[in-house]
Amino acid sequence: MTSISSPLTDDAQKIVGSALQDALVDLLDLSLVGKQAHWTLVGKQFRSIHLQLDEVVDAAREYSDTVAERAAAVGFPPDGSARAISQGSGVPQLSGGWQRDADVVAHFVTALKSVIERMRERISVTDEPDPVSQDLFIQITAVLEKQYWMFQAEQA
């Protein structure tokens, strides 16, 4: 069967591929939940949060692409299907219908906190087997933690 050779050892590839796959699912779901809130938001802060959510979505989409291509580059075929997202994502889901602005801000403080915790574990776990993937997780964490601060600031 076809496969892509990895620049990593088998053991390293297993750890790194798994970390990348999990990060992919988190980021894709963050982009879906971000868009969902972008569309259903109501309240006085509508315009500010509506625009800020698109920054989250843009970053999540761009990094999901980089993460999935990094998985391919270490010889691991990534899975970004709706089914994989539904089953594997750690991102908390919005209830249906219209969402109040304060609730959305609170939801994203929580959601970002949980994604950041998992992303920081991926930084730890890839330090030894693959500093290249680790560097990517570090960049993603920087961006997520900046958003985490800004949603907290909105909430204050």
Add this chain to the structure above:
Amino acid sequence: MTSISSPLTDDAQKIVGSALQDALVDLLDLSLVGKQAHWTLVGKQFRSIHLQLDEVVDAAREYSDTVAERAAAVGFPPDGSARAISQGSGVPQLSGGWQRDADVVAHFVTALKSVIERMRERISVTDEPDPVSQDLFIQITAVLEKQYWMFQAEQA
């Protein structure tokens, strides 16, 4: 509970909101499956199909946003969560792992055909209740049918 007033009558809103919601789910899933193939593709046509799939994804993402915001504009809160996609999408799914180029081309011929059929039904069903939403479905169909021709041409 909060709600957005619709410029449509209640009956019209029901038909149009439902058509937009279904289109949203199709387009979001098309973007996910498109990216999945973009990442896992192998074969001599890799570079051509890899790039073409990103055009499909870009169009699907842009129109999913327009469709969802149109739903909001007719007073219907759209649902673009991973769960809604998993349950509601009519887009055929890829098997896991690496995908051969010819298989991907064949898959997208089939996938586009099925999305186009549903999109044309949405053109019919919204003609009476909302020519504004109908016009959007017409634009989307034009773009999808162009891609449908090009994947068929690649396959020939």
Add this chain to the structure above:
Amino acid sequence: MTSISSPLTDDAQKIVGSALQDALVDLLDLSLVGKQAHWTLVGKQFRSIHLQLDEVVDAAREYSDTVAERAAAVGFPPDGSARAISQGSGVPQLSGGWQRDADVVAHFVTALKSVIERMRERISVTDEPDPVSQDLFIQITAVLEKQYWMFQAEQA
């Protein structure tokens, strides 16, 4: 006396020219009222609404130009003078002086609602005599209804 030949029959031209003239007056007045609110707005939401109003103004100005040139193209000389606007516009007027943000949001929900209703009638009335002008009214309605949703969302 000079005149521009119309691609429409005389009856069609009368209906379509009148619809375009009325739409022109609505759009020009929407741009004037939009700017008026942009300048006199006060309140915590100042910056968000100040910027959003300029989007309304930009759209209204751009479409007023397209509508007026469409009128010329069907052989009907449009009238966009201040007098024509004062007399013909259906857009509710702001009171003088500084405007509170919540009042402005409420004012634009009302104003957009009324312009949308008339624009939808223009879609109906031009369906038979001129699908080209109808298509323009459909585009304008899509943009106005998006703004209508967003001002409602701010208000929620």
Add this chain to the structure above:
Amino acid sequence: MTSISSPLTDDAQKIVGSALQDALVDLLDLSLVGKQAHWTLVGKQFRSIHLQLDEVVDAAREYSDTVAERAAAVGFPPDGSARAISQGSGVPQLSGGWQRDADVVAHFVTALKSVIERMRERISVTDEPDPVSQDLFIQITAVLEKQYWMFQAEQA
């Protein structure tokens, strides 16, 4: 023999494919005649008309591409050869040599009038079988009628 599957029924495809093929030939010839006048024009209005003709040519070229690709998308292989244009175009031809500016303006008033008439017939005939192609003809007619008005205005 190779063929591209159509999203239309056979009957619809026949009507729509034929309308697109005829529109293609009109638009390509409009671009050729437009360039011919652009090069051979003389008179006091030279610079204004020289530049305006390039706008006609740019629009005609862009829409000829869209129309031909739409034909392919409905499974109809378009024919844009010089022979097809010579035989099928309804665009009146310029005499040879240098052209006076007033004559060119008059020529394009006539030429646009005839192309517009045929394009409006295509809007009618495709309404039922394919609203997607119809929408394209509506867009093209809007652009041609704007040019028709402007050449008439120059002539006045």
Add this chain to the structure above:
Amino acid sequence: MTSISSPLTDDAQKIVGSALQDALVDLLDLSLVGKQAHWTLVGKQFRSIHLQLDEVVDAAREYSDTVAERAAAVGFPPDGSARAISQGSGVPQLSGGWQRDADVVAHFVTALKSVIERMRERISVTDEPDPVSQDLFIQITAVLEKQYWMFQAEQA
């Protein structure tokens, strides 16, 4: 009632606010009359004047915004409604229907002359109370006098 503090003394604010309000009405009307002529113009110079009028309109719109925001900055809520324009503008109005090019050029020579005269008075009257607003009137006058020369040159 809400108000914006002025960096000017009350007396200065009265003079300056009034000058800005009058300038606003002149500029907004110049933009409306400019567009009106842009749409209804006919004659051999159509294209040149059609384009030049849009430069007048663009300048008038841009400066009307600067002038109105300057009024707000000196604590004076500006009034740019259609009613205020109809009642307060000193810009001569076009008759209805299609306009011959030579007539439009002559009309704008006259219109610009009258706006310039009033703008130069505003330069005088604001010299003492507010050199900041005066500087804005100087910039606007420079632009209007350039257009005044060019319309005269067309007319020569």
Add this chain to the structure above:
Amino acid sequence: MTSISSPLTDDAQKIVGSALQDALVDLLDLSLVGKQAHWTLVGKQFRSIHLQLDEVVDAAREYSDTVAERAAAVGFPPDGSARAISQGSGVPQLSGGWQRDADVVAHFVTALKSVIERMRERISVTDEPDPVSQDLFIQITAVLEKQYWMFQAEQA
């Protein structure tokens, strides 16, 4: 009858005007055949060849304009009508219907070879009477020979 003075002697103008007229017809037909293949192409190389053909068309259109304006500049009114192209072009024609990718590549190797041969003769024949036109033919030949190599390389 009107005419444009030539910077060339009568004899030189005859030779150069004729060479430019023939080049114009070749380039316009190359653009038509290029677009024809762009639209009707099928096969695994579809996307690569589809895009490459547009580069040929863009170059052919741009140089046809330069060549025709150069003809005008030497006092020779060029003829770029469909009839002139049909009668005068040396570019081999495609058969109707869908075209296989390998056939298109082979067709353009042949077509470019024949256009290049005639263009090189134009370089020779204009060397003495007009080095300015010769320089233009040299530039065109460089571009065509680059395309000739690349289509051969695709074919290899």
Add this chain to the structure above:
Amino acid sequence: MTSISSPLTDDAQKIVGSALQDALVDLLDLSLVGKQAHWTLVGKQFRSIHLQLDEVVDAAREYSDTVAERAAAVGFPPDGSARAISQGSGVPQLSGGWQRDADVVAHFVTALKSVIERMRERISVTDEPDPVSQDLFIQITAVLEKQYWMFQAEQA
């Protein structure tokens, strides 16, 4: 010791150099305080004020550069060191730690008011000795007073 010749007399240079030096210190400190608030802001208006503060900072930085280069141009070596700012600035300082949005808005209303007062004095004092520097102070005042209005409007 090295020096730059001034286009001004010694007396004029003394007055103008001193006014420019003081303006430099005000503008640099405004940029530092603006960034400080940009980083430490919290509250519902976070995003709007966060972005608006960067407009203040951008303007303050750009004009501080123009002012300092103007000082050099009149032969006066400007001093923009942290020590000079600490000792010479008239801009009120923020307390440490996180800042509530309403407090920041109030702080900038006060800060802009005080800078504007000093800038208007510089307009007066340079009128006679150097209309070139005066013109720069007029431009800066226009920008600061626009921000002063907008922060007041947010506060209303």
Add this chain to the structure above:
Amino acid sequence: MTSISSPLTDDAQKIVGSALQDALVDLLDLSLVGKQAHWTLVGKQFRSIHLQLDEVVDAAREYSDTVAERAAAVGFPPDGSARAISQGSGVPQLSGGWQRDADVVAHFVTALKSVIERMRERISVTDEPDPVSQDLFIQITAVLEKQYWMFQAEQA
């Protein structure tokens, strides 16, 4: 004979027209001398001074255009011919042949000093009759004095 009406009185127009004409000649000559030095410069500072001279030339060309169009706007036909420059310019001339870098820097310190002196007189003389032209001379002086400082700094 044809003429352009001036917004100024006859007396004012005489003073202002003359000041603009003299400024035009100075600026055009500054651009010619600047280019001359740009081409003939030699020495270790070649690249720095070569590039800086083009900034002087760009500014001089841009302002010569603004000044001449301002002259037209006040009804005074400007004269920017080589003869007018030769006879009227106050800009010191370079000797022929190659120019050492230090000599060029010294030359431009002298040249700018003399142009600035005359430009400052024009600011004085136009203060009363035309603040619009005065404002233009103020802008030009600001730019020239910045260059004057920088050439002095190079020389230090």
Add this chain to the structure above:
Amino acid sequence: MTSISSPLTDDAQKIVGSALQDALVDLLDLSLVGKQAHWTLVGKQFRSIHLQLDEVVDAAREYSDTVAERAAAVGFPPDGSARAISQGSGVPQLSGGWQRDADVVAHFVTALKSVIERMRERISVTDEPDPVSQDLFIQITAVLEKQYWMFQAEQA
């Protein structure tokens, strides 16, 4: 004394340097006369010719720079001073005051004709000693002859 080594023999350098110097003077004067007409033009064609003259000026300025730098590159220090232009230019001069549009067009037909004749002699004379400079003269001639045609066409 300083000098730049030439890649040409002494004899070649003498011929080529002289041709470049003469071309420089022609092009600089063409730019001055072009701007002079741009400013003083009156008549119905004002806007068209006003804009076209700036294309002549832009081309003349750009090529004067290339020609002068080419002179430097062959070791010949060029002279582009006002005095050199007054004495050496073959470009016919405009009379003073306002210029009618038809006269300006006629003037530029004559002026371009004379510059083209001299430029073509420079093509001949540099063929042997320096094909690099010859190629530059060929490019310049192409541009001038295009303008020559277009001014003739305006005049027709």
Add this chain to the structure above:
Amino acid sequence: MTSISSPLTDDAQKIVGSALQDALVDLLDLSLVGKQAHWTLVGKQFRSIHLQLDEVVDAAREYSDTVAERAAAVGFPPDGSARAISQGSGVPQLSGGWQRDADVVAHFVTALKSVIERMRERISVTDEPDPVSQDLFIQITAVLEKQYWMFQAEQA
């Protein structure tokens, strides 16, 4: 009292926050000293060093913003006031008045050396508690060491 939750432990936050605060002060002061030298520089290398200093300032400003926002993201409110810079910066200060180019180069070699040493310590100290902040210090060090080399090279 308001606060922002940190993704770091308390101990880690203390170390990292302190390192970021110190880096902020260094970078802001580097930007102030860089501008100070940019304005007061004299000598033959004026233009080269003047431009290079703006690259240092641009980088220092951009990274000061990133560093301060990183501090906020780890829950530490940064202090970038003039007072904090005066008291905390390790950047050596320029003496007052005009600065010779060689002295400025030497000053920046020394200044960069000292900032780099402290920045490298911050890389060490944050390795354990926060690889995200460490990565930022690594990027900053790369940019500063490039400038350090280039100022040394100028000095050589």
Add this chain to the structure above:
Amino acid sequence: MTSISSPLTDDAQKIVGSALQDALVDLLDLSLVGKQAHWTLVGKQFRSIHLQLDEVVDAAREYSDTVAERAAAVGFPPDGSARAISQGSGVPQLSGGWQRDADVVAHFVTALKSVIERMRERISVTDEPDPVSQDLFIQITAVLEKQYWMFQAEQA
């Protein structure tokens, strides 16, 4: 003799300088071999691989510049001469003449694999002495491994 001070200790500089020098030679040779294949490629995949190779070349050139400037920044004068590349590069060489597409793909899979292995060793060896250079090697490796995956995918 001249030298640049290093921010590293002598031991660290030796290790890091040597790693950077070796990486420089690898990257420069990768750019040369990439261009060689870009020019001599033949086969059905010509256009895809031709374009992809230019992405490899662009990345290799950009990083060779960054690597060499980093070497300078650590006080080590890099050697990027043809002789150094010939002697030191580990990149496998192409045979002469035309290259089949499949062979080129295979060649680059091998070439990238070998460069990646050495680049990963440089990541290891610089971890201790210089995390700044290490970070650069990590970035380069990420880009090379992405290309390695894509060439493998083409080959599959």
Add this chain to the structure above:
Amino acid sequence: MTSISSPLTDDAQKIVGSALQDALVDLLDLSLVGKQAHWTLVGKQFRSIHLQLDEVVDAAREYSDTVAERAAAVGFPPDGSARAISQGSGVPQLSGGWQRDADVVAHFVTALKSVIERMRERISVTDEPDPVSQDLFIQITAVLEKQYWMFQAEQA
């Protein structure tokens, strides 16, 4: 064995292919030596020469690509490997280590002189067999001779 058909005769192809191959090697080596000097340069002129060398490198890289593709277009597979450069280049090599600015300027005066001499021979030798390749050599010589003048000017 595969080959590309040449538009040239066999004899012409031999001469032209050989000239292009030699030019390729010269240009690639000029780019390598240019970068080498760009990195290792020291001295007061560092910044000016550092930037100028990148202009040489950019031109050399761009023309090496055009030359190599021209070789392919005449059916000659070019060789741009490090080995071919080492063996075939006529560009003088730099010694190792840091380079003083004056030495680099002198080195490039010498290097450009030698490349120009060979390039002028290629102009002669290709005049008869291929005016298209000759025209390319003429363009390259123009660029190199401009750089030759500028390095001489720096040296003066």
